[in-house]
Amino acid sequence: MSNIPQDENVARAARLDTPTLSDALDKLGIVGQCYKIKPRSSDFRMAGRAWTLKYGPAQNPPGTVGDFIDDVAPGSVIVLDNNGREDATVWGDILTEIAHRRGIAGTVIDGINRDTHLCLSLGYPVFSKDHWMRTGKDRVQVEATGIPVQIGGARVAPGDILKGDTDGVVVIPQEHEDRVLAIAEEIEAAENHIRAAARSGIRLDAARKQFKYHQLQSREAT
Structure with missing residues (x-):
């Protein structure tokens, strides 16, 4: 509206x-x-x-x-x-x-x-x-x-x-929203790259390693 x-x-x-x-x-x-x-x-x-x-x-x-x-x-x-x-x-x-x-x-x-x-x-x-x-x-x-x-x-x-x-x-x-949103956007971008790489024929494990999939949700301090 x-x-x-x-x-x-x-x-x-x-x-x-x-x-x-x-x-x-x-x-x-x-x-x-x-x-x-x-x-x-x-x-x-x-x-x-x-x-x-x-x-x-x-x-x-x-x-x-x-x-x-x-x-x-x-x-x-x-x-x-x-x-x-x-x-x-x-x-x-x-x-x-x-x-x-x-x-x-x-x-x-x-x-x-x-x-x-x-x-x-x-x-x-x-x-x-x-x-x-x-x-x-x-x-x-x-x-x-x-x-x-x-x-x-x-x-x-x-x-x-x-x-x-x-x-x-x-x-x-509210006090963390800028950081949360920035990290979420980084995760989304990395996962989109992984999917695109897999569609092009790259092995999933290789694509995940290239775009650091296993570090995407690793805990960090606020």
Whole structure:
């Protein structure tokens, strides 16, 4: 959308896939892979900066599940930490419709969503542990927004870059994003050279040695 500010590092992340970014994170010793967080469609692709929200068990009387959507800037990724709960949803069709209309980049949930048919039909990217129909109303409530949260064992702070695709979601911490992206681009270039060399008839082991494949993910200090 034309009203979304250009963000060069988000654009760089969007051009890379999650396995390559995962390897770059490993090289720097950063835990940024969101374990078991999966796309509701293998076609979903997403990149943007995190807008975070933390849920907790509902109190008596219960608090709200959240009327936050109008506060989220276009191009953001909504990141919902529901402590991995799979018995109560925190995202459904109303939020999907409004997020899609507002130009939100996608939604990532440490937990589950429902009304999956609408995100599929609109092509709005939702990444979660699973989907099920049971509402979170009177079961969970908003504890805080704009704070660091946990998604699949990875820490996500407001403003971190998230990239999602068929293989899942990675988070790139804002303080390390330039280095992570540069390493990921180096890995991608080297792997492209290896594939090209193999297609030309060079043995794979020779191509990997030539382009230092086995050093691509070797750990280095941040």
